Amino acid sequence: MAANKPGIPSLADFVEKVKSGEIFDEIQKVVLESQIWKSSFRHGYADTPRNRVLQIASNVWLHLHPVKIHRHALRIKFTWCMGGITFLLFLSTVVTGVILMFYYRPVGEYAYFDMKYLQYDVPFGMLMRNMHRWAAHAMVITVWLHMFRVFLTGSYKPPREFNWVIGVFLVTFTLLLSFTGYLLPWDQLAMWAVTVGTNMARATPFLGHEGPFQEYVFGVSPRYDARSLLIGGSMVGPPALLRFYVLHCIFIPLVAGALMIVHFWRIRKDGGISGPL
Amino acid sequence: MVDASVNVKEKPAKSGGKKTAKKDEPKDTIWSRRDFFSLAGWAGFAATLGLSSLFFTRLLFPRVLFEPSPIFKAGRPSDYTVGEVSTKYVKDQRVWIVRDLEGIYVVYALCTHLGCTPRWFKTDAKYKCPCHGSGFTKDGINFEGPAPRPLEHLKIELGPDGYIIIDKSKKFLYEKGEWGKPGSKLLI
Numbered sequence: 007m008a009a010n011k012p013g014i015p016s017l018a019d020f021v022e023k024v025k026s027g028e029i030f031d032e033i034q035k036v037v038l039e040s041q042i043w044k045s046s047f048r049h050g051y052a053d054t055p056r057n058r059v060l061q062i063a064s065n066v067w068l069h070l071h072p073v074k075i076h077r078h079a080l081r082i083k084f085t086w087c088m089g090g091i092t093f094l095l096f097l098s099t100v101v102t103g104v105i106l107m108f109y110y111r112p113v114g115e116y117a118y119f120d121m122k123y124l125q126y127d128v129p130f131g132m133l134m135r136n137m138h139r140w141a142a143h144a145m146v147i148t149v150w151l152h153m154f155r156v157f158l159t160g161s162y163k164p165p166r167e168f169n170w171v172i173g174v175f176l177v178t179f180t181l182l183l184s185f186t187g188y189l190l191p192w193d194q195l196a197m198w199a200v201t202v203g204t205n206m207a208r209a210t211p212f213l214g215h216e217g218p219f220q221e222y223v224f225g226v227s228p229r230y231d232a233r234s235l236l237i238g239g240s241m242v243g244p245p246a247l248l249r250f251y252v253l254h255c256i257f258i259p260l261v262a263g264a265l266m267i268v269h270f271w272r273i274r275k276d277g278g279i280s281g282p283l
Numbered sequence: 284m285v286d287a288s289v290n291v292k293e294k295p296a297k298s299g300g301k302k303t304a305k306k307d308e309p310k311d312t313i314w315s316r317r318d319f320f321s322l323a324g325w326a327g328f329a330a331t332l333g334l335s336s337l338f339f340t341r342l343l344f345p346r347v348l349f350e351p352s353p354i355f356k357a358g359r360p361s362d363y364t365v366g367e368v369s370t371k372y373v374k375d376q377r378v379w380i381v382r383d384l385e386g387i388y389v390v391y392a393l394c395t396h397l398g399c400t401p402r403w404f405k406t407d408a409k410y411k412c413p414c415h416g417s418g419f420t421k422d423g424i425n426f427e428g429p430a431p432r433p434l435e436h437l438k439i440e441l442g443p444d445g446y447i448i449i450d451k452s453k454k455f456l457y458e459k460g461e462w463g464k465p466g467s468k469l470l471i
Contacts, residue, residue, distance in 0.1 A: 205398065228452065230344055239348045240452075 070267065072274040078281040084159065085279060088152035092180075093266065095145040099183075100259065102138040110190070112251035114244030117192035142184055149180045161280040169272040172265055179262040186254035189247060200250070201242045207233035353452040359445055360471055363387055368403050368421060378437060378449065379403060379410075381421060386470040389437040389449050390423045396430040410434065424457065433457040438466045 023029040037043055048064050059073040078084060109128055110120045124131035153173065156162055162170035189200045208216040210232040212223050220226045228240060238245030273279060314322070355376055363369055363382035368390075372378050377400065379390045390410075392400050399414035409426075410419040417428030424433045438453035447469065455467040462468075 202398070235340075235343050238343070238345060239350055240353075241350060243350060245345070245349075 070270050070274070072278055076278055076281055079279040081282075084282060086151060086155050088148050088155055092145055092148045092152055095141045095148060096262075096266075098141040099138055099145065102134045102141065103255065105134050106138060107255065112190065112248050114192070114247060117190065117247055121191045121193075142187060146180060146184055149177055153177060159280060159282075165276045166272075166280065169269060169276060172269045172272065176262060176265050176269060179258055179265065183254060183258050183262065186250040186258065189242070189250045190254065192247060197242055200237075200246065204233055204237050204242065204246075207231075207236055354448060354450045356442070357389075357447045357449050360387060360441070360447060360469065368405070370403055373400070373403075376449070376451070378451070380447075380449075386468050387439060387447065388422070388468040389439045391435040391437050391451070391454070393435070394430060395425065395432045395434060396428070401434075422462075436462055436467050439469045440466060441469060 062068045062071055062073045109124050124135050185203060189196045208214045210217045212219050213232040215226050215228045215231040238249050357372055357380060363380060365382050365384060367382055369380040373392050377392045379392055381388055381390060394401050394412040394417055396415055396417050399412050401410040401412040403410055408421055415429050417430035419425050419434050436455040438450040440448050442448045455461040455464060
């Protein structure tokens with residue numbers, strides 16, 4: 007037997023290592039000491055308070071998080087984890103949404119059939135579409151529940167009043183994401199829902215052609231007002247579809263994402279998640 | 284003051300480096316060169332941003348709309364009988380054409396409540412909305428149901444070829460006193 011030499015390991019030795027679990031320690035050692043691992047994570051996990059801090063603080067993906075949190079921050083009865091669930095749902099809509107973009111074309115002639123194609127012929131297309139849809143619905147619900155919880159626990163009070171305002175913007179953008187996504191299936195429901203929805207923009211103060219004070223603003227007419235800006239014409243047609251698509255996929259997610267970064271960062275800066283009194 | 288007048292002379296002479304000269308320098312000009320360029324830079328930045336925003340806003344309003352034209356021809360005036368409401372163009376153009384003793388006017392078939400299409404009932408002589416029961420008289424005045432204001436009248440005129448031309452983009456609102464205005468009714 008050449009057991010002591012570093013030559014070809016015998017099968018019996020290998021089986022023995024697997025059985026004893028020693029192989030996993032060896033693999034762990036190889037992985038943790040590799041340059042890829044070390045350069046990615048920078049700090050080995052020697053479980054010391056300092057390393058715990060460094061793990062979060064020196065990682066670009068985690069550094070927004072607090073390095074330490076209060077014990078009460080983990081109490082599900084207090085937070086309901088609604089903010090976290092909302093963010094998770096947002097991430098799932100981003101992932102499934104990008105996948106849907108591989109097939110969907112925001113063009114009047116194609117949009118409806120691309121939606122049907124996704125649903126009935128693209129492998130896993132139905133799953134992706136419905137995940138996107140239900141995550142979006144759920145996100146609207148959880149974001150309201152999150153707001154409700156923050157209100158009930160008085161977490162909007164100083165020093166957290168700034169973050170409350172950011173949160174109100176985020177609720178608004180969540181609703182706008184839902185509204186703009188509503189048009190994209192390009193069926194009758196979408197058409198009329200958005201027709202009714204954008205008709206409200208006629209009544210915008212100053213900028214809507216049927217709104218109050220519009221007579222004081224130069225140039226406001228059915229052709230040039232808040233509604234025609236939104237739908238790119240005088241009726242919900244292909245230009246509206248394209249505009250809503252761009253708003254839905256690019257503009258609103260970017261703005262909402264930026265606000266989310268501020269929102270999460272401010273939690274830490276305002277002293278962590280508020281606790282029970 | 285005497286010192287100051289002397290210092291004006293030696294403006295480029297930075298190498299002179301006298302304490303009095305340095306002290307008086309800000310008094311000679313409103314802004315230092317650094318202030319001026321800083322302000323000019325920021326002003327340029329703000330102007331660029333402001334102008335680009337204006338351009339972008341204008342860009343969002345296209346010059347050409349690829350939509351059905353709001354203007355259409357609706358036969359000759361002699362096609363309409365006095366006292367009748369023509370429902371001929373409701374399906375295609377969403378308008379009723381009404382002929383009374385004075386002339387012809389056009390009523391837009393869009394309920395002022397939530398935008399459904401009402402129907403004309405000849406026996407009751409009223410427009411009735413199927414959605415929430417709003418009722419309007421023959422000329423469009425709301426008298427029952429939730430509709431907050433009368434139906435809208437649209438622009439009507441006679442073309443040089445003797446055909447009626449209706450422009451749906453120009454509306455005449457009763458509550459603004461526009462029903463008597465020129466273009467709101469084709470007088471015959």
